[in-house]
Amino acid sequence: MNRAKRYHPLLLVFDLVNFVKSFFVFFIMLFVVGLGSSSNYFKYGRYVFILVFVLSFFSKIIGWLTHKYELDETSFRLYKGLFTKSELTVPFSKVQNVNRHTTLFHRIFKMTSLSFNTGSAGEDAEVKFEVISRAEADKMENYVERAGKPLPTGLDDDLPSVEKEEQETLPGRTVHFKPTKNDLLKASFTSLSFLFLVPLLFSFYFKIDDIFELEEEKLEGAFSYLLSSWWVLAMILVLIVAVSVAFGIGRTFLKYGKYELSSDEKRIYISKGMVEESAFSIPKEKVQAIEITQSSLKRLLGLAKVKLTSAGSISSGDDALEINTLYPFLPVERAYEMISEILPDYRVTEGMESLPKQSFWIRMLSPSWVWLAATAALYYFRSSIPFWDGAWWVLSVLLLITVYGMRLMDFFHTRYVLNERFVQFKKGSLTTTLFVSKRDKVIEVKVTRNVFQRFLGLASVGTVNRAKPIRHEGVDDVPVELADAFYNWYIGRTKEIHVE
Incomplete structure (x- = not known):
């Protein structure tokens, strides 16, 4: 070559x-x-x-x-x-890292794209x-x-070439996960992909007269007939639900139907897609960090999405492919096990430190500039708000409850742990993110303290990892003792860095 x-x-x-x-x-x-x-x-x-x-x-x-x-x-x-x-x-x-993306055009000519x-x-x-x-x-x-x-x-x-439609796993590779039909069905409902059809149906309804050049009176007459006949309306609703569910299942099967997560001694391999195929591979030594994300629904079902952070781009064309994501509907325990299987040098610590009580007060007593600005806007436009007189202050109170409810959830979800070789942060309100990185992959650390944090003995700590864009992570309002230990922990990375 x-x-x-x-x-x-x-x-x-x-x-x-x-x-x-x-x-x-x-x-x-x-x-x-x-x-x-x-x-x-x-x-x-x-x-x-x-x-x-x-x-x-x-x-x-x-x-x-x-x-x-x-x-x-x-x-x-x-x-x-x-x-x-x-x-x-x-x-x-x-x-x-290396990305492959095979569109329908590529499949027709038995080609692919490689990045x-x-x-x-x-x-x-x-x-x-x-x-x-x-x-x-x-x-x-x-x-x-x-x-x-x-x-x-x-x-x-x-x-061996991927031209073979039914390619066997290459020698030396271990397959860690392939979704079953039950996994795909669960994913189709968990991802709420069936809801993608709803805005399309609404858009079609509002443009139906333009598409088929129908008279407005006839359209209103047909709509009135549907509302007056409960059994016709019920059948239409059942049909819409059935089509939406079928749409969601089909979309999930096309996206994850051929998903496979495998690895060998040096690299991790992820592939997915039925019509448009995507593949991603990365040397294990170049994984900069691991991110585990859970939405509210996934926390309720005990599922999680695991993403590998690397310094290279993971885009293909105009589509930002989440191909560096391990199967995004993994049971939490299985996700932790899989991280240990694929990356033996990484481990997820389940027992983490929570924030101190001082952190609760500094978060709850801090003013919400979003709420203040929204309340001012609601008051200014109060005469234009429908429903009833004084609705603006009800909306303001609901927004205030939402803001402080989110802060409360973030306080209880925020965790951290610092051990000999790893740093681990967890934070978020409705959606939580668990970030894990090795010390030798962290290129910069930062500790800051504002006036209120100094008074309460708190600090904010942060890390920087190579990624595209640069990955900044951290936790606010941790004990100042952790901030002191944080610097000493980072200095210890000099023993792990080898310059060729």
């Missing part, structure tokens, strides 16, 4: 398809809706559209002819430019191959993982 070559020719088709998708609405307006119109807007609009399409087509061809890449023993080398040529070198050692993400900003943030054969993607990923060392003789041609 050391000869400079152009990207795959199908990249041209892929770019043109994306162009059409981006301007599809304009295409419909100009060439379908306004086809018979004599308006200059539609007439010249079609000329402009065709001109832009042709220019885009030729620019893509020039780009394909002038962009090349090669892999040497230690890095990617990317070349571009027609008159002014440039070369970009991205060392393999900077690669934080090598670094923790940098700028041009070398990502090395991306929008269209690449699956066999070449496998070989490239293995080559980069081996830091440019040639594959053993005979292995290059026989390397």
Whole structure:
């Protein structure tokens, strides 16, 4: 893999398809809706559209002819430019994680897209191959993982490829989780994905007269008939519920139907998707932190979402893929076990320290600027508020109860623990987040104290981890003794950092 070559020719088709998708609405307006119109807007609009399409087509061809890449023993080398040529070198050692995304277009042509993400900003943030054969993607990923060392003789041609639809787990990999049908059904209801259909139905109802050019009187008559007939209304409601549930189940199956979490000695692998496939892999040593999130519903059901934090980007195109998330509907105990299985160097401490009583008072007595601003706005617009006179102060009281209720929940949920090698924070009100990081992955710590905290013997502590964007975590109003120990704990990382 050391000869400079152009990207795959199908990249041209892929770019043109994306162009059409981006301007599809304009295409419909100009060439379908306004086809018979004599308006200059539609007439010249079609000329402009065709001109832009042709220019885009030729620019893509020039780009394909002038962009090349090669892999040497230690890095990617990317070349571009027609008159002014440039070369970009991205060392393999900077690669934080690897993403694959296979859309319907890729599946039709048995291709995929491959991204090598670094923790940098700028041009070398990502090395991306929008269209690449699956066999070449496998070989490239293995080559980069081996830091440019040639594959053993005979292995290059026989390397397992994901082109096989029913790919067996590769030798050396341990599969930690594959969702069953019951898991997927539970996920479809827990994620509330069936509610996605509700706004679509409302949107359709309000636009039905525009779509089918119905008269308003006939539409109101049909609606009145439905309301007057209870059995028809009941059947429609049952149908809507059935379609919504089916929609939610189908959406969940398409998203997580082929989900698999596996690992080998050095890397973690996550794949998902039925129609559009996504895959993510990361070296275990480059996991910066672990985040465990629980919404109110998930806490009630004993479920959690586990996310791996890395310094590289986890996006593919315009879609931010949560592909670095372990299955987001895992039972809490199983999630903790899985973290220990996949990352033996990490552990989640269940027994954590709660905040002191002083923290309760500083949180409850602090003014709420949101409530004060909202109350002022409600008072100013009180004459425009419907229902009854004086409704503004009722809304203000309800907002105040909500604000202090959230503060109370956050106080009881907030926990922390600091041991020899780990720091662990938990906080949140309706949704809680548990953050776990190793000391050698923390690049900066911070301790602050305001006037009230100094009076009550409290402090705020925080950490910074490499991520994209930079990950800031911390806990407010902890005992000042923890703040003192926090600095000493961080200084101890010098024994764990090895500079090559």
